[in-house]
Amino acid sequence: MRLTKATDIALRIAMYLAAQPPEREEPTTRTVADAMAVPYSHAAKVVARLRSLGVVETRRGAGGGLRITAAGRAVSLGRLVRQLEGVGDVVGCEEEPPCPLRTECRLRGALRRAQDAFYAALDPLVLEDLVAGSAGPILLGLGATRVNS
Numbered sequence: 001m002r003l004t005k006a007t008d009i010a011l012r013i014a015m016y017l018a019a020q021p022p023e024r025e026e027p028t029t030r031t032v033a034d035a036m037a038v039p040y041s042h043a044a045k046v047v048a049r050l051r052s053l054g055v056v057e058t059r060r061g062a063g064g065g066l067r068i069t070a071a072g073r074a075v076s077l078g079r080l081v082r083q084l085e086g087v088g089d090v091v092g093c094e095e096e097p098p099c100p101l102r103t104e105c106r107l108r109g110a111l112r113r114a115q116d117a118f119y120a121a122l123d124p125l126v127l128e129d130l131v132a133g134s135a136g137p138i139l140l141g142l143g144a145t146r147v148n149s
Contacts, residue, residue, distance in 0.1 A: 001118055007084040010046045012036050014055055014080070017068040018127040019139040026065025029058075035142040053083055068127065077130070078123035090115050 003011075013032050020027065027035070033043035047066060050056040055072035059065060090111040093102040102108065131139060 001090055001115060003081070004085060006042070006046055006049070007081060009036065009038050009042055010050055010084050011077075011081070012038075013043065013046055014050060014068065014072060014127055015130050015135070016139050016142065017056060017066055018073060019131040019136040020067065021140075024140075026059070026067050028065050032066060049084070053080070055080065073127055075126060076123050077125040077127070078119040078121075081122055082119060 013036060016032055016035060017027070029044050029047050030040055032047070033040045036043065047056060047058065050072070051058050054069060055075060057067050057069050089108065091099075091108060093099045093105070093108050099105065
């Protein structure tokens with residue numbers, strides 16, 4: 001299973017924001033896009049999606065910026081990925097034209113079990129788990145490296 005580019009960007013942005021210490025100035029979408037090396041337009045769409053999911057809080061204007069919410073810090077990674085990816089089968093057995101094997105195929109069930117196992121592995125994790133240890137300082141360094149270079 002491969003995550004969409006939008007989900008990849010969303011997870012990296014959420015991790016970056018979760019690593020931010022409270023006393024640090026809140027980064028803007030542009031700062032986050034630069035730190036994550038993604039186009040601003042992609043980052044803006046992803047930030048809007050994270051905001052709609054209650055993971056990120058945004059403030060516009062002078063002194064504005066982005067920050068991870070308490071709910072964002074506590075959300076299960078499996079749940080967040082499900083919300084970002086949407087629910088559905090790994091393969092499009094029912095798409096047009098539908099697969100002629102769909103009624104007797106064992107692949108669909110095997111892929112569904114694999115997808116369930118993938119999410120089950122993510123379910124116990126939260127963003128704080130991903131930024132613990134050396135990952136947090138590395139994430140914080142991305143912003144400083146990109147902004148100063």
